[in-house]
Each structure stands twice: as structure tokens, then as C-alpha cells.
Amino acid sequence: MKKLLICFDVDGTLIDDTIFIWQTLHDAIGTDPTERDRWSKAFWNKEISYAEWAGKDIAMWRDKGVTRQEILRHLRLLRPMDGAWECLKELHRDGHILGVISGSLDIALEQAFPRWEWVFSHVFLNRLVFDENQVLKGVVATPYDIDHKADGLREMAHRTGISLNDTVFIGDHFNDVAVARLAGRSIAFNCKSDELEKVSDVTTTGTDLRVILPVIREFALNDHTALNSVIS
Ligand SMILES: [Mg+2]
Secondary structure, eight states: OOOOEEEEOOBTTTBOSOSOHHHHHHHHHTOOHHHHHHHHHHHHTTSSOHHHHHHHHHHHHHHTTOBHHHHHHHHTTOOBOBTHHHHHHHHHHTTOEEEEEEEEEHHHHHHHOTTHHHHEEEEEEEEEEEOTTSBEEEEEOOSOSGGGHHHHHHHHHHHHTOOGGGEEEEEOSGGGHHHHHHSSEEEEOSOOOHHHHHHSSEEEOSSBGGGHHHHHHHHHTTOOOOTTEEEO
């Protein structure tokens, strides 16, 4: 069986009850929707960088004096995807290298998977910074979100010495399209994007992450799963 580099998106893939954690937290914290919209549009119109967009969003949370405890309280409403921890443990036990490439927040991954460091070798996502009183101070933005998720996979493959052909990406939405195209194999899970479904090797149905286990076993055995097959 081949050793694979298996990378996961977080929001909507490893964590349920959210499509994008940023939106979920904006809603919970009660920031101004007009201002949110303004910075989102500025990013998508290429007027500001991703890091600037993240900084503007975080400034809105900081203006509300948000603390680590408060964010954790909001995140407690989100659950790990069904079967996610069991799935990660099994892939890790099988000797694959696991990674995260996501625009989510470190605190969300930590909250949903307290033992994440045990299964994930490399984690690329946004990191929140708090001061000594646990008040939100800033963010270290990931260089690897949206189209740049593909660069994240290239970097992770390089760091782990695994060929891109032996990489797998699992994601759920339009921001996973570029990395799904690049990965040796890709799985659209809990999928909300026609484009992602189109570019992925396999689309699964249902919301129990264990559905990907037999698919990955086939990839590792180098069986050729038909492009665009649907597995439930
Ligand atoms: Mg997602």
C-alpha cells in the first residue's frame, strides 16, 4: 500500500455546522454586515490582499473587545464532522501523512480536535493572536487559502518528500477547486460546489467522513477509481 499525503479542508469538511468559520464568528460576535461586505468585496475585486482582508475582519472583532474564551464559547456550538476523528485515526494508523490546508482558524481546529497534533504532521491555516489577558490582538494570515491552497499542497509535498501524484485532497466548496485540481486524487465531501464536484475524482454522499476510507484505500492500492464517480 502506498504512503499518501492526505490533506483536509476544515470548515464543512472536518467541522460541521459551518460553511465558513469567519462568517459564523462574525454573526456570533455581531459585527456590522455592511463593513464585512465592504472588505469582502475589496478582496474579491483584488483591491486588498488576503492578509489585509483577514486583518480588517479581525479589527472588527477586536473593536468588540473579543476574548479567547468568548470565541471558544461560540465555537462550542460547532461539532466535528460525524466519524471525523475515527477516520483521521485510521488513516494515521495506516501510515499515511495527514495535513490541513484551510482558511479556517487554529482555534476552531483545536476546539473540535483537542488531539489534532497527534494525527496532523503539517497544518496550514490562519492563527489568532491574543495578548496576555487573552484579548484578541491580531491574526497571522495563512498564505494558502482559496487558489493558493494549491501552493500549500505543493509546499507540503515538498516538505514531506511525497510526490504530488501521491497526494489526496478532501474538501467541500469552491475554495477547494484549485487544490483539488492539483492533488494526485481529490474527493468532494459534503460538497456545495458544482465546480468542485466536476474537478474531483470522487464525490461522496452523506456527512459521515468515514465514507472516504474505502476510497483512499483504493487510491493507496493504486486502483483506478473512475473520474467523477459518486460513492455513498
Ligand atoms: Mg470548506
